[in-house]
Amino acid sequence: MVHHGVDGVREGHGVHVFRSEYADVPAVDLPIHEAVLGRAAAYGDTVALIDGTTGVSTTYAQLDAAHRRIAAAFADAGVCKGDVLALHSPNTVAYPAVFYAATRAGASVTTAHPLATPEELAAQLRDSAARWIVTVSPLLEVARRAAELVGGIEEIFVCDRARGHRSVLDLARSSAPLPEIAIDPGEDVAALPYSSGTTGVPKGVMLTHRSIATNLAQLEPVMGMGPGDRILAVLPFFHIYGLTAxxxxxxxxxxxxxxxxxxxxxxxxxxxxKYRVNGLYVAPPIVLALARHPAVARYDLSSLDYVLSAAAPLARPLAAACAARLGLPPLRQAYGLTELSPGSHVVPLTAEHPPPGTVGKLLPSTEMRLLDLSAEEGTERDAAPGAEGEILVRGPQVMKGYLGRPEATAGMIDPAGWVHTGDVGRVDAEGWLFVIDRVKELIKYKGFQVAPADLEALLLTHDSIADAAVIGVYEDDGNEVPKAFVVRRAGAEELTEADVMRFVADRVAPYKKVRRVEFVGGVPRAASGKILRRELRDRETRGRETREREARDRETRERDVRERTVRDRERENT
Structure with a gap:
C-alpha cells in the first residue's frame, strides 16, 4: 500500500511514504528485563533454556530468580546506573541471565564478539567506556589482555569457573539486596552492540530499553511464538539478530x-x-548447508515447521532448494539493521505464498521511503512507484544514536527521523520489499559485518604495501568475502598473496580475514582521495568474465584435441 505525504520534507517535494498494513502497536515503556521476563512467573516450570551440548535445562522460574540474584551481586560489586558491562562470550545458557541482570542493575550491555583479538576487544572497551567484563574461561586471557590495554576495568567475572575470578554461578546465589533502579525506557541504553553503519567505522549503537522492547512487540503479529515452540539458538547472541530473534x-x-x-x-x-526443534532462525551459509550437505540426510528434521533467514542476502535458488529438501513452506526472510533494534521487515510465518526473494513487509508502526538513486548530489527525491531506491525507515525501533558520534548519527538519521540504510530496494504492488544491493561499502561475510576501511588501515601497516583497497566479492557458494587489491612498495616484489593473507589473519578475528588478493599497479581514487570501489568491482567483473572465457576456450581446445585424436585412431585402424 502506498501513501503520499510531506512529513518532514521541504514544501514542494513529493514524498511516497509506505506504511505498514498492520495496526500500530503502542510503545513498550518497560525495562528490557521486565519486557522479556515480566511474564516468567506465569510460565513457571516451563523450560526456558536447554544447553544443547549437555542437555541441562533451566526453567523460567529459575531464570527469573537467577537474573535477580546476579543483579543484586552486580550492584553489591559496584555496578551502578550508567555503567557499561561488556558481555564477552559465545552462546551459553548463562548469557540471558547475565544480560538481564546487568540491565536490572542499571548498566548498559555492550555485546562483544567472542573471536575478537585483545586489541579489537580493547578498542570496544575503550570506546564504550566499559568498567566491567563478563567472559568465559576459554576467553579469559583475551579479556585480561584487553583490560590491561585499556585500563579502568573494575572486575572480570566468568560464566563458568576460573581461578582468581568470581563466577556467575556463585553470583546467582548472592544474598545481597536487590537493587531498585529507576530506568527511563526511552532514554536509558540497554544494549550497545557495535556496527559499522554506512561509514565503515565500528560505532556503538545506542539501543534503548524502549526501542528493543517495542521492536519485540512489532514482531509479534508476524513471528508468533509461545509455550511449546522450540527455537535453536546457534547464531550468536552478541549479534542483534541473535539477541532479538x-x-x-x-x-x-x-x-x-x-x-x-x-x-x-x-x-x-x-x-x-533430539530436542524436536520447530523454528530455525539462520543466516544464508546455514541455508546452504541444509540445502546441499549430505549429512542432512542422516538426521530426522521432521519437527521443523519453518526456517527464517536474515543478516545477509539469500539467493532465491538456494532458498527454494532448502525448502524443497526439508519439505517445508517457502523460506522466510527478514530485513533490518542493528540501528533498527533490528527489524523493519519480515515475511510473516503465516504467509502462504510470499513472492520468491522478498525480505518481507513493513512491521507495525513502521514507515519506509525509497530515495531516487539518480537524483543529483545534494538533492533528495523519492523514487517513482515500482522503481528502485535507497531504503529509508522510520519508527519507534530506531536507535538513540551512535555513542559519542553526533556527526555520524546525523549522517544516518535525518532531521525528520528517517534512517538512511544505504541499501537499495524496490516494493511491489502488494507491499513486499526486495533488497537489490547495498549502497554502503560494508562486506557481510556469513552474516558478520566486515568494514573495508579497517582492513585497508591494517594492510597499510605492512612494510611492503604501498597502498590497498578492499571490496566484497562473491564466491561460487554465494558467500561474500573480502578481497584486497594491493600495491607493492618498490623493491617488495617478493610479497605474495599468501603473505598478505597471513599478515591480516594474524591480526583480526577469523571472520574478518582477507580471502583473496590481487596485486595492482595503483588503487583508483577520486581527487578527494576516496577509493573508487566501483572501478574495482568493474575490474573484478571483467577479470571473472575473462577467466570464464579462457576456461571455455581451454575446454574447447581440449575437446578439439580429443576429437582429432579419436579421428586419427579411427583412420589408423582402417
Missing part, C-alpha cells in the same frame, strides 16, 4: 531456547533431532 523474542513468549555455542553442522542437526 533467539533470546529476547522467544523468552518473552514462553518458548524454549536450545542453546549451542557455535555452528557445527552435525551438532546442529543432532540438536534439531
Amino acid at each position: 533467539l533470546m529476547n523474542a522467544p523468552l518473552r513468549h514462553g518458548a524454549t531456547v536450545v542453546v549451542l555455542p557455535r555452528f557445527d553442522l552435525d551438532q546442529f542437526l543432532a540438536a534439531i533431532e
Whole structure:
C-alpha cells in the first residue's frame, strides 16, 4: 500500500511514504528485563533454556530468580546506573541471565564478539567506556589482555569457573539486596552492540530499553511464538539478530531456547533431532548447508515447521532448494539493521505464498521511503512507484544514536527521523520489499559485518604495501568475502598473496580475514582521495568474465584435441 505525504520534507517535494498494513502497536515503556521476563512467573516450570551440548535445562522460574540474584551481586560489586558491562562470550545458557541482570542493575550491555583479538576487544572497551567484563574461561586471557590495554576495568567475572575470578554461578546465589533502579525506557541504553553503519567505522549503537522492547512487540503479529515452540539458538547472541530473534523474542513468549555455542553442522542437526526443534532462525551459509550437505540426510528434521533467514542476502535458488529438501513452506526472510533494534521487515510465518526473494513487509508502526538513486548530489527525491531506491525507515525501533558520534548519527538519521540504510530496494504492488544491493561499502561475510576501511588501515601497516583497497566479492557458494587489491612498495616484489593473507589473519578475528588478493599497479581514487570501489568491482567483473572465457576456450581446445585424436585412431585402424 502506498501513501503520499510531506512529513518532514521541504514544501514542494513529493514524498511516497509506505506504511505498514498492520495496526500500530503502542510503545513498550518497560525495562528490557521486565519486557522479556515480566511474564516468567506465569510460565513457571516451563523450560526456558536447554544447553544443547549437555542437555541441562533451566526453567523460567529459575531464570527469573537467577537474573535477580546476579543483579543484586552486580550492584553489591559496584555496578551502578550508567555503567557499561561488556558481555564477552559465545552462546551459553548463562548469557540471558547475565544480560538481564546487568540491565536490572542499571548498566548498559555492550555485546562483544567472542573471536575478537585483545586489541579489537580493547578498542570496544575503550570506546564504550566499559568498567566491567563478563567472559568465559576459554576467553579469559583475551579479556585480561584487553583490560590491561585499556585500563579502568573494575572486575572480570566468568560464566563458568576460573581461578582468581568470581563466577556467575556463585553470583546467582548472592544474598545481597536487590537493587531498585529507576530506568527511563526511552532514554536509558540497554544494549550497545557495535556496527559499522554506512561509514565503515565500528560505532556503538545506542539501543534503548524502549526501542528493543517495542521492536519485540512489532514482531509479534508476524513471528508468533509461545509455550511449546522450540527455537535453536546457534547464531550468536552478541549479534542483534541473535539477541532479538533467539533470546529476547522467544523468552518473552514462553518458548524454549536450545542453546549451542557455535555452528557445527552435525551438532546442529543432532540438536534439531533430539530436542524436536520447530523454528530455525539462520543466516544464508546455514541455508546452504541444509540445502546441499549430505549429512542432512542422516538426521530426522521432521519437527521443523519453518526456517527464517536474515543478516545477509539469500539467493532465491538456494532458498527454494532448502525448502524443497526439508519439505517445508517457502523460506522466510527478514530485513533490518542493528540501528533498527533490528527489524523493519519480515515475511510473516503465516504467509502462504510470499513472492520468491522478498525480505518481507513493513512491521507495525513502521514507515519506509525509497530515495531516487539518480537524483543529483545534494538533492533528495523519492523514487517513482515500482522503481528502485535507497531504503529509508522510520519508527519507534530506531536507535538513540551512535555513542559519542553526533556527526555520524546525523549522517544516518535525518532531521525528520528517517534512517538512511544505504541499501537499495524496490516494493511491489502488494507491499513486499526486495533488497537489490547495498549502497554502503560494508562486506557481510556469513552474516558478520566486515568494514573495508579497517582492513585497508591494517594492510597499510605492512612494510611492503604501498597502498590497498578492499571490496566484497562473491564466491561460487554465494558467500561474500573480502578481497584486497594491493600495491607493492618498490623493491617488495617478493610479497605474495599468501603473505598478505597471513599478515591480516594474524591480526583480526577469523571472520574478518582477507580471502583473496590481487596485486595492482595503483588503487583508483577520486581527487578527494576516496577509493573508487566501483572501478574495482568493474575490474573484478571483467577479470571473472575473462577467466570464464579462457576456461571455455581451454575446454574447447581440449575437446578439439580429443576429437582429432579419436579421428586419427579411427583412420589408423582402417
